[in-house]
Amino acid sequence: MLAKHGVVNFMLNNQYELLDFGQNEKLECIGGVVVRRETPSAPGGKSAGERWGQSQLRGRMIAQRYVWDGVPPDDWRFNAGDFQLQLKATPSGQVGVFPEQEKNWEWIKHCPIDLAGLKAINLFGYTGATTLALAKRGAQVVHVDAAKSVVSWARANAQSSGLADSPIRWMVEDALTFVRREVKRGNKYDIIIADPPSFGRGPKGERWKLQRDLFQLIESLSELSRERCKMVLMSCHTPGINHERLRSEVENQFHFESGLGGSFSLELRTRNAKTLPSGNCFRWVADKS
Numbered sequence: 001m002l003a004k005h006g007v008v009n010f011m012l013n014n015q016y017e018l019l020d021f022g023q024n025e026k027l028e029c030i031g032g033v034v035v036r037r038e039t040p041s042a043p044g045g046k047s048a049g050e051r052w053g054q055s056q057l058r059g060r061m062i063a064q065r066y067v068w069d070g071v072p073p074d075d076w077r078f079n080a081g082d083f084q085l086q087l088k089a090t091p092s093g094q095v096g097v098f099p100e101q102e103k104n105w106e107w108i109k110h111c112p113i114d115l116a117g118l119k120a121i122n123l124f125g126y127t128g129a130t131t132l133a134l135a136k137r138g139a140q141v142v143h144v145d146a147a148k149s150v151v152s153w154a155r156a157n158a159q160s161s162g163l164a165d166s167p168i169r170w171m172v173e174d175a176l177t178f179v180r181r182e183v184k185r186g187n188k189y190d191i192i193i194a195d196p197p198s199f200g201r202g203p204k205g206e207r208w209k210l211q212r213d214l215f216q217l218i219e220s221l222s223e224l225s226r227e228r229c230k231m232v233l234m235s236c237h238t239p240g241i242n243h244e245r246l247r248s249e250v251e252n253q254f255h256f257e258s259g260l261g262g263s264f265s266l267e268l269r270t271r272n273a274k275t276l277p278s279g280n281c282f283r284w285v286a287d288k289s
C-alpha cells in the first residue's frame with residue numbers, strides 16, 4: 001500500500017495553493033491568480049476570513065448557470081515544469097487543471113521503467129496533463145475525450161509545452177465505445193490511464209455513468225492490455241467508490257504479476273493542514289525488466 005502518496009500541499013513553483021475551503025467554495029491560488037469558486041465538494045466551514053474577499057476571479061452558480069466575475073490574465077498558465085497548461089475560466093467551473101493529479105504526474109516522471117515507445121491510452125484526458133507527462137517520457141499516447149473543444153485545448157497545450165511533434169493521437173470519442181472498438185480491432189496497449197467523471201456524455205450523446213459503467217470499462221481495458229501491461233493509473237471522484245474498491249476491481253480484472261501497486265485517496269491540503277478529499281486512485285507499475 002502506498003501511504004499518503006496522493007496529498008498535494010502548496011506546490012510546484014507557486015503554481016498552485018489551496019488557501020481555504022468550506023461552505024461549498026474553494027479559495028485557491030492557481031497559476032498566480034487567486035480564484036474563489038463554488039464547488040459542491042468543499043464541505044465544512046471556512047477559516048481564512050478576510051482572504052475570501054480578495055480573490056481576482058470568482059465563479060458561482062447564478063440561476064443555474066456558472067458565472068465568473070473578474071478577468072483572468074490573457075496568458076494565464078499553469079507551469080508544471082515538464083509541460084504547461086493554458087488556463088481559462090470555463091462555464092463548467094473548471095479552469096483547465098486538476099492539481100490533485102500532481103503526484104501522479106511526478107510518479108510518471110520518476111517511474112523506474114523506460115516508457116519510450118510504449119503505447120499508452122489516456123481516457124477522459126481533458127486538457128492533456130497526464131498525456132503530456134507520458135509524452136515527455138517518450139510514450140506514444142492515444143488521448144481520448146468526448147469534448148472537441150478540450151481536445152483542441154490539449155493539443156494547444158502540447159504545442160506550448162514543446163511536445164507538438166510527440167507521437168500523440170488526439171481522439172474526440174466516447175471513452176467506452178472507443179475502448180470496445182479497440183478490443184474488437186485487437187489493438188493492445190502497455191499503459192492504461194483513466195480518470196472518469198461521475199457523469200458524462202460522449203460526442204454523440206452517449207451517456208457515461210460511473211456507478212453503472214466503470215466495471216465494464218475496467219474489464220474492457222484489461223483486454224486491451226493483456227500480456228503486455230506495464231502501467232495502470234485509474235482515478236475517480238465519485239462518492240461510494242473508495243480506493244480499496246477501485247483497487248480490488250482493477251486487480252480482479254488485470255491479474256498483475258510482478259510490479260508495485262497501491263491505492264490511496266487524492267487530497268488537497270492547505271498550509272495549515274486543512275485537508276480536502278479530492279478523489280481516489282489506484283496505480284501499478286511493472287518491475288524493471
Ligand SMILES: C[S@@+](CC[C@H](N)C(=O)[O-])C[C@H]1O[C@@H](n2cnc3c(N)ncnc32)[C@H](O)[C@@H]1O
Binds near residue numbers: 147201206
Ligand atoms: C475529470 S475530467 C478529467 C481530468 C483529467 N484526467 C486531468 O487530470 O486533467 C473529465 C473529462 O471527461 C470527459 N468526458 C466526459 N464524458 C466522456 C465520455 N463519455 N467519453 C469520453 N470523455 C468524456 C470530459 O469532457 C472531461 O474532459
